[in-house]
Amino acid sequence: DTGVSQNPRHKITKRGQNVTFRCDPISEHNRLYWYRQTLGQGPEFLTYFQNEAQLEKSRLLSDRFSAERPKGSFSTLEIQRTEQGDSAMYLCASWMSAQTNYGYTFGSGTRLTVV
Amino acid sequence: AQSVAQPEDQVNVAEGNPLTVKCTYSVSGNPYLFWYVQYPNRGLQFLLKYITGDNLVKGSYGFEAEFNKSQTSFHLKKPSALVSDSALYFCAVRVPNQTGANNLFFGTGTRLTVIP
Secondary structure, eight states, X not given: OOSOEXXXXXXXXXTTOOEEEEEEXXXXXXXXXXXXXXXXXXXXXEEEEETTEEEEEOTTSOTTEEEEOTTSSOEEEEEXXXXXXXXXXXXXXXXXXXXXXXXXXXXXXXXXXXX | OOEXXXXXXXXXXXXTSOEEEOOEEEOSSOOEEEEEEEOTTOOEEEEEEEOSSOSEEEXXXXXXXXXXXXXXXXXXXXXXXXXXXXXXXXXXXXXXXXXXXXXXXXXXXXXXXXXX
């Protein structure tokens, strides 16, 4: 296991289409986070899972966004009816809550462009 | 509510000179503080953290940071900059036992350029 994997790396979609991103965390990590990063900004928290349970959602996560982690392993983030304002880098991070270093491991992200 | 400020969008430093990337925070409890680095088209890499204990923490690649509670700062430092240190640096804070305690709140980032 070489780290957190995100697919696809890039996605261009037309406004109004649905998109889905996938994140494969480090296998022993029980926590998985989704962040969004727009140009010139730091990452903004969207949601996180502990195992398969979605424990917290940001107000940024509108009803067009949904995330799942069905078996407590990989996670998907779906955006329905995409808008140009959804264009951003979507980052996934994982963490073992028992770790002492408190440092998340981030994936390389999925860059979404809505045209 | 938690917030993190990185007052400098851009820091330029000559190779071999010491570097400082500034970070201040505003929280209502005792913070956990972090520095991450982001290279182009890559995810964020963890550099170092302050949780408790010694105010001076050492991290990866020769970086260190000093927690200053009175000034609510956590500046990132390195004694001698390398060209390969050029990247985007993010400060982040987490406040346990509060709303959003499980999340990291990030600053807007500082782009460090080390000039050969």
